Amino acid sequence: MTLAALLLCLAGFFALSLAMPRHHAALIGGPPPPRRRLLLKLAGWLCLALGLVASLLAWGLAWGVVGWLGLLTAAAAPVLLAQTWWPRARP
Amino acid sequence: MAFGIYSVNATGVRQTQKGNWQGVRDVIARILLAAVGGYAVMAACTVLLARVLPGQALDRTLWATILSFAIYAGLVVWTFAARSALRAGAVLLAIGAVAGLCAWWAA
Amino acid sequence: MSGKIPKALGFRQSQAGLHTWTGLLVGWILYLIFLNGAVSYWREEITRWAQPEIGVTRDVETVARGAIAHLQAVAPKATTWSISLPDERAGGATATFREKGRPAPRRGVDPNAVTIGPDGQVVTPRDTEGGDAFYRLHFDLRYVPVIWGRWIVGFCTMFMLVAIVSGVITHKKIFADFFTFRPGKGQRSWLDGHNALAVLALPFHAMITYTGLITLMVLYVPWGVAANYPSKTAYYAQSITRTKPVKPSGEAAPLADIGAVLKSAERAWDGGHAGLIRIDAPNDKAARIIVTRRASDTLVDGRWEIVFDGVTGQIRSQVAPTSSGMIARGGMVGLHAGRFAPMTMRWLFFLSGLAGTAMVATGLVLWIAKRRQKLADPARPHFGFRLVERLNIGTIAGLPAAMAVFLWANRLLPLNLAGRGDWEVHAMFIAWGVLLLHGFVRPPRRGWIEQLSLTAGLLLALPVFNIAAAQHGLVASLRSGDTAMAVMDLTLLALGAAFAAMAVGVAHHKPAQPKARRAKTAPVTPKAPATPARKAEEVEA
Numbered sequence: 001m002t003l004a005a006l007l008l009c010l011a012g013f014f015a016l017s018l019a020m021p022r023h024h025a026a027l028i029g030g031p032p033p034p035r036r037r038l039l040l041k042l043a044g045w046l047c048l049a050l051g052l053v054a055s056l057l058a059w060g061l062a063w064g065v066v067g068w069l070g071l072l073t074a075a076a077a078p079v080l081l082a083q084t085w086w087p088r089a090r091p
Numbered sequence: 092m093a094f095g096i097y098s099v100n101a102t103g104v105r106q107t108q109k110g111n112w113q114g115v116r117d118v119i120a121r122i123l124l125a126a127v128g129g130y131a132v133m134a135a136c137t138v139l140l141a142r143v144l145p146g147q148a149l150d151r152t153l154w155a156t157i158l159s160f161a162i163y164a165g166l167v168v169w170t171f172a173a174r175s176a177l178r179a180g181a182v183l184l185a186i187g188a189v190a191g192l193c194a195w196w197a198a
Numbered sequence: 199m200s201g202k203i204p205k206a207l208g209f210r211q212s213q214a215g216l217h218t219w220t221g222l223l224v225g226w227i228l229y230l231i232f233l234n235g236a237v238s239y240w241r242e243e244i245t246r247w248a249q250p251e252i253g254v255t256r257d258v259e260t261v262a263r264g265a266i267a268h269l270q271a272v273a274p275k276a277t278t279w280s281i282s283l284p285d286e287r288a289g290g291a292t293a294t295f296r297e298k299g300r301p302a303p304r305r306g307v308d309p310n311a312v313t314i315g316p317d318g319q320v321v322t323p324r325d326t327e328g329g330d331a332f333y334r335l336h337f338d339l340r341y342v343p344v345i346w347g348r349w350i351v352g353f354c355t356m357f358m359l360v361a362i363v364s365g366v367i368t369h370k371k372i373f374a375d376f377f378t379f380r381p382g383k384g385q386r387s388w389l390d391g392h393n394a395l396a397v398l399a400l401p402f403h404a405m406i407t408y409t410g411l412i413t414l415m416v417l418y419v420p421w422g423v424a425a426n427y428p429s430k431t432a433y434y435a436q437s438i439t440r441t442k443p444v445k446p447s448g449e450a451a452p453l454a455d456i457g458a459v460l461k462s463a464e465r466a467w468d469g470g471h472a473g474l475i476r477i478d479a480p481n482d483k484a485a486r487i488i489v490t491r492r493a494s495d496t497l498v499d500g501r502w503e504i505v506f507d508g509v510t511g512q513i514r515s516q517v518a519p520t521s522s523g524m525i526a527r528g529g530m531v532g533l534h535a536g537r538f539a540p541m542t543m544r545w546l547f548f549l550s551g552l553a554g555t556a557m558v559a560t561g562l563v564l565w566i567a568k569r570r571q572k573l574a575d576p577a578r579p580h581f582g583f584r585l586v587e588r589l590n591i592g593t594i595a596g597l598p599a600a601m602a603v604f605l606w607a608n609r610l611l612p613l614n615l616a617g618r619g620d621w622e623v624h625a626m627f628i629a630w631g632v633l634l635l636h637g638f639v640r641p642p643r644r645g646w647i648e649q650l651s652l653t654a655g656l657l658l659a660l661p662v663f664n665i666a667a668a669q670h671g672l673v674a675s676l677r678s679g680d681t682a683m684a685v686m687d688l689t690l691l692a693l694g695a696a697f698a699a700m701a702v703g704v705a706h707h708k709p710a711q712p713k714a715r716r717a718k719t720a721p722v723t724p725k726a727p728a729t730p731a732r733k734a735e736e737v738e739a
Contacts, residue, residue, distance in 0.1 A: 002542055017377040062497050063543060066533065069401040070546035073553070076376070076398045084379045134421040141425035146522065148426045149436050153523025156422035157530070160411045164359050168367070171216045172209050194425070 005054035005068070009075035012047030015040045017079050026087035048072070120176035124183060129166040132187035136162050139194035210368050217364035221561050222586070224354040226593045229558045231351060233597060234336035235406070236551025238329065239536050239544055242287040243682050245328030248608045250670035252289040252323050254680060255316045259457050262475065264318020265293035266456050269480070273297070273310070278443060279477040281314075285494050287682065290315050290323070325618040326608055331626075332601065337414070340623065345417075352418045358407045365396060372397060385567040392564050395557035402550035403557070409534035412527060437524065439517060441505055444486050446479035453480055454487065454511035463489045463504050466513065470495045470502070477508060485509055497538045498528035559594045566590060588638045588645075595649035596633030598697070602656035603629035605690075609660075609668060643704065650701035657694030661687035 017023045019040035024032040032040065055071060056064035140155035166183065173179035221228075237244065246254065255261060265281040273279070276295040283291050294311035315321040327334075334340075339347030366372065376397060379390045396403065416423055420430070427433040456475070463472050473492030479485045485508025490501065500519030507514055519525050532538065536547045566587050573579050579587070607625035611618055633652075637645050664687060665671030675684040 013377075020374065020377070022374075023377055059540065059543070063539070067543055067546070070543065070550065073399045073402065073550055074546060077394075080377050080379055080394055080398065083377045084381065134419070137419055137421040138425040141422040149433075149521050150523035152422040152426050152433070153437075153521070153527050155425070156415045156419050157412060157523075157526060159419045159422065160356070160359065160408060160415070163356065164363050167360050168213065168216070168363055171364075172212045174208075198425075 001054055001058035002067075002071075005051045005058055006071050006075060008047045008051035008054055009068075009071045010078065012044045012051060013072075013075050013079040014082075015044035015047060017083055019044060023083050026083065051075075117176045121170050121179060124176065124180050125167040125170040128180065128183045128187075129163055129170060132166055132183050132190065133159055133163040135187050135190040135194060139190045139197065142194060142197040210370060213364040214368040217361055217368050218565065220357040220361040220364065221558075222565055224357045225558055225562045226589055227350070227354045228358055229555060229562070229593055230597060231336050231354065232551060232555040232558055233601070234332040235410075236548055236555055237601070238333040238336060239539075239548045239551065240686070241329030241333045242285075242289075243329065243686055244332065245326075245330065246287075246289045247683060247686050248326045248328035248605070249289055249323040250668070250683075252313065252321055253316050253678075254289065254682070255284045255286065255291075257316075258283050258471070259460060260318045261291045261314050261316060262456050262460060262472075264320075265291055265314045265475075266453070267318070268293055268312060268314065268320055269295055270453075274481050277446070277479065279475075279480050281475040281477075283472055283475065283492070285471065285473070285492055287494075290321060324608075324613050325615075326622055327619050328608075331604060331623050337410075340627065348414055348417060352411065352414060355407055355410050356418075359411065362400075362404055362407060366400070369393065369397070385564065385571065388560055388564040388567045392557060392560040395553045395560060399550045399553040399557075402547070403554050406534060406551070406554065409530040412530045413534055415527070437521075439501065441486075441488050441503060441515075441517070444478045444484050446482040447484040449483040450481060451483040451485065451509045453477070453485060454506065454509055456487075458511050459487055459489065459506050462506070462511065462513065463491075466504055466516065467491060467495075467502065480508065483509060486514070487511075494537055497532040498525050499531040499535070499537060500524055500528040559590075562586065562590050562594065587642055589634070590637075591640075591642060591645040591649055592630075592634035592637030595646060595653055595697075596630055596637060598693075599633055599649060599653040599656055600626045600630035602653060602660065605660055606656065606663075609663060646704045647701055650697050650704060654694045654696075654698035654701055657690050657697060660694075661690050 018027065019032060019037050021031045024030070024037075051071060052065070052068045055068035058064070059067040137155050137159040140158060141152050144151045144154055146154070166186075170179040170183065173182065246252065262281060262283060266279075269276070269279045269281075273295040277298045278296045279293070280295070281291060281293045290313040292311050293314050294308050296310070312320050313323055337348060337351050338344045339350060342350075369375070375390075375393060379387075379394055381387050381390075411418060416430075416433075423430060423433045427436075460472055464470065471492040472489045473495070474490040476488040476490070477485065478488070487506040487508050489504050489506065491503070493499070496502070498519060501517060502519070503517040504513055505515045505517075506512065519528055536544055539547060566583070569583050570576065570579075573583065604622055604626035607622040611621055611625075615621060633649055636649065639645075640648065661672055665673055670683065672684055672687045675681075675687065
C-alpha cells in the first residue's frame with residue numbers, strides 16, 4: 001500500500017509537471033494545448049489525492065497525513081531530476 | 092562595502108539603493124524592534140491568550156504558548172515589511188499596548 | 199519590474215533581505231542542528247553500533263527478569279529500583295537503584311547503574327555516548343551550560359522559522375519553479391538547488407522547525423505559564439503528574455512476578471509496551487510497581503502510567519494524558535522526534551532531514567556564489583566574504599568529517615580508558631577545530647577538495663575497518679540477521695560515496711575567468727558540475 005501511495009504521488013507530480021508549459025515543451029515539444037493541460041492537471045491532482053487515501057490506508061489516521069507529505073517529497077524529487085535530465089537525453 | 096545595504100528580488104538580480112547612513116540606521120532599528128520589541132509584544136499577546144482562550148488553566152496556558160511562536164514570526168515579518176522603521180515601531184507598540192491592557196483586564 | 203505595484207514588490211524585496219540575513223547569520227549552527235538532528239532518527243541504532251558488545255533485544259521479559267534478579271542481589275533494601283526497558287531498535291536495559299537519603303544522581307553519572315544484556319545478564323559495554331552524543335548536541339550543544347545551549351539553539355531555530363516564512367514569501371514563482379533545476383549554470387544552479395531542497399520538503403522543514411521550538415516552549419516563552427500560575431513549580435505540579443513514592447511499611451513480602459505485571463500492562467494498554475519500571479519499596483508489603491509506557495509506542499509524548507500493587511500484582515491506578523493542550527504539545531513533540539514512526543516513515547524523516555541539511559548548506563554556498571560575482575577585486579575579497587567562505591568549508595565538509603571521527607574514536611580508543619565516552623566526543627570537536635583551521639589556511643578550492651575527500655575516506659573506510667579489524671562488520675551482521683547494523687554500515691558507505699562524488703565535482707569545476715566589467719547583459723557563466731543535483735540525488739535516493 002505504501003508502494004501504491006508512492007507510485008500515485010509520482011504519477012500525480014509527473015502529470016502536473018507536464019501541464020507546465022516549460023516542462024511540456026522540453027519533454028514533448030511545444031506548449032500544451034489547453035484541453036490537454038486541463039486533463040493533465042486534473043489527473044495530477046487526482047493522483048495526489050488518491051495517494052493521500054493510500055497513505056491513510058497504509059499508516060492510519062495519525063501518521064497517514066504525515067506519511068503522505070513525506071511521500072510527496074520523495075515523489076517530487078525524481079520528477080524534478082527527470083525533468084532536468086530527460087530532455088537533454090533526447091536528440 | 093561588506094555590509095552595504097542592498098536588496099535582491101526573487102530572481103537574484105540586485106537592486107542597489109544608495110547606501111547611506113539612514114539606510115543602516117533603519118535596518119538596525121528594525122532589528123532591535125523585531126528582536127526585542129517583537130518578543131515583548133508576543134509576550135503580551137501570549138498572556139492575553141492564556142487568559143482569554145476557552146478551557147482549563149493548563150490547556151489555555153499550553154495553547155497560548157504553542158501559538159506564541161507563530162505570533163512572533165508574524166511580528167518579525169511585519170517589522171521588516173513595514174514601509175518605515177517608525178511605522179513598524181508604532182504598530183508594534185499599538186498591538187502591545189492593546190494586548191497588554193486586555194490581558195491585565197482579563198486577569 | 200513590469201506592471202507590478204510598488205508595494206507588492208517592496209514586500210517581496212524586504213523579505214528577500216530578511217531571508218538572506220536570518221539564514222546567513224546562524225547558518226553554520228543550523229547546519230550542525232539539522233545534520234545531528236537528522237542522524238538522531240537513528241539514535242538507538244548508532245548506540246547499538248557503538249556498543250557491539252550488546253546484541254539486539256529479542257525478549258523484553260527476559261531482560262526485565264534479569265534486571266530484577268540483579269537488583270535483588272545488589273540492593274534488596276533500596277528505596278527505589280528503576281529499570282529502563284529497550285524496544286526492538288535499542289540494545290540493553292539499564293537497571294539502577296536509589297538508597298534512602300542519597301541524592302538523585304546527575305544525568306549521565308550514576309554509579310549504581312548497570313546495563314542488562316538481551317539474555318538478562320549484566321554486561322559491561324564500552325563507555326560511550328553512542329547516538330546520544332549527536333542527539334544531545336543538536337539541542338544542548340556542548341561545552342557550555344545546558345541552558346545556554348538550549349537558548350542558542352532556540353534563537354537559531356527562531357531565525358530558521360523567520361527564514362522559512364520570508365523564503366516562501368520571497369520566492370516569486372514557487373509553483374512555476376517547482377520542478378525546475380538547471381545544472382551547470384553557476385549561481386543559478388545553486389539557487390535552483392537551494393529552492394528545490396527547500397520547497398520539495400517544505401512541510402517537513404516547517405514542521406521540524408516549529409515543533410523544535412515547541413519541545414522547549416516553556417523555556418523560551420514562559421509568559422503563558424506566568425499568566426495563569428504563580429510560579430513554574432505550580433505549573434509543573436499540574437502538568438507533570440508524578441506518582442508519589444511510597445514509604446516502606448517495614449513488613450517484608452515477596453515481589454510480584456514481573457512477567458505477569460508486564461503482561462497485565464500490555465493488556466491494559468491494548469497491546470502497548472512498557473518502557474520504564476519503577477519499583478518503590480521493593481520486597482516490602484507496601485511495594486508499588488509503576489510501569490510507564492514505552493515512548494515509541496505512541497505519537498503523543500506524554501505519560502501513560504499504571505501503578506501495580508507490588509505484592510499482588512493488581513492494578514491500583516492508571517494515568518494517561520487527557521488535557522487537550524498536553525496532547526497537542528505531546529503530539530508536536532512526537533512528530534519532531536519521529537515517535538511511533540514505522541521504518542519507512544523513519545527513513546522519510548531522515549532523508550527530509552538530510553534535505554534540510556543540504557538546504558542550509560546550499561544557502562551558504564549560494565551566498566558566496568552570488569557575492570563572488572560582485573567582488574570589486576576577486577583576488578582580494580572583503581572580510582565578510584572571506585569569513586563566510588572559509589567557515590563554509592570547515593563546517594559543510596568539516597563537521598561530517600568530525601562526526602565520522604567520533605565513530606572512529608569509538609572503534610579505536612582503548613576500552614579501559616578513563617572517561618572514554620567523553621574522549622570520543624572530544625575527538626570529534628578536536629577534529630572539527632582542526633578542520634575549521636584548515637579551512638582558513640588552505641586556498642578555498644583546495645580546502646574543499648581536501649576536506650570532502652577526507653570525509654569520504656573516513657566514512658568509506660569505517661565499514662571496511664569493521665569487517666577487517668573488528669568482529670562486528672557487515673558480513674557478521676548479515677549472518678546473524680542483524681539487519682539494522684548491516685544497513686548502518688551500508689549507509690556509511692553510501693554517504694562516503696556521496697562525499698567522494700562531491701569532491702570529484704569540485705575538482706572538475708572550472709572557476710570563472712575574471713571578466714571585464716560589462717553592461718547588464720547576461721554574463722557568460724562557467725560550466726559548473728551538477729553538484730547540487732548529486733547532493734539532492736544522494737539525499738533523496
